[in-house]
Amino acid sequence: MGQAPVPPHATVPRLRKAAAGCRACDLWKRGTQTVFGEGVARADVMLVGEQPGNDEDLAGRPFVGPAGKLLDDALERAGIDRGAAYVTNVVKHFKWEPRGKRRIHSKPNAAEIKACQPWLLAEIAAVKPKVLVCLGATAAQALLGKSFRVSVDRGKFVPSPLAPHVLATVHPSSILRAQDDDTRHREMDLLVRDLAQVAGRLGAP
Ligand code: SF4
Numbered sequence: 001m002g003q004a005p006v007p008p009h010a011t012v013p014r015l016r017k018a019a020a021g022c023r024a025c026d027l028w029k030r031g032t033q034t035v036f037g038e039g040v041a042r043a044d045v046m047l048v049g050e051q052p053g054n055d056e057d058l059a060g061r062p063f064v065g066p067a068g069k070l071l072d073d074a075l076e077r078a079g080i081d082r083g084a085a086y087v088t089n090v091v092k093h094f095k096w097e098p099r100g101k102r103r104i105h106s107k108p109n110a111a112e113i114k115a116c117q118p119w120l121l122a123e124i125a126a127v128k129p130k131v132l133v134c135l136g137a138t139a140a141q142a143l144l145g146k147s148f149r150v151s152v153d154r155g156k157f158v159p160s161p162l163a164p165h166v167l168a169t170v171h172p173s174s175i176l177r178a179q180d181d182d183t184r185h186r187e188m189d190l191l192v193r194d195l196a197q198v199a200g201r202l203g204a205p
Pocket of ligand 1 (some may be wrong): 004024114117119
């Protein structure tokens, strides 16, 4: 344990290399590997989730599992090219609990989020996105403050020193957990609506 070994003023590839050996919290023991952010070096839009899931942990890449596919669909419907974005997470190791043979997502705690935050701040500093999108409460509260409520303030641009335009919406995994198809379709439409706001700012000067 100790501080995240973040090299100063580093590019994303250098940050990724350094993060591979991070042991600033205990999650490195449980995850297969560090799952660093990826995407265009100077992407206009950065999307930040909570933490890698099972598929991401195995692949070593963010948003490649079911939630990532749903995000791809939502971005496409909103007119945002995922290939032109940068995607990452607040916490870079998969936190899980065993349930039978499965590894079930376990929410990162405040100490783990704090330990990992230097990586996220370094990614933001390196990429300098025009629009920063927090996906879900963990990302929103880590970047916008503990009192931020996604249920109340989703889809609204909020002032922040982190980027010219900052907005929070739900995490795509919350849509996967919807109880029925009607709810899932409705929630997906709302996510697309929020991302369409992002698309609007990307086109702005
Ligand atoms: S979760 Fe973050 S702080 Fe903890 S070991 Fe992994 S990279 Fe380091």
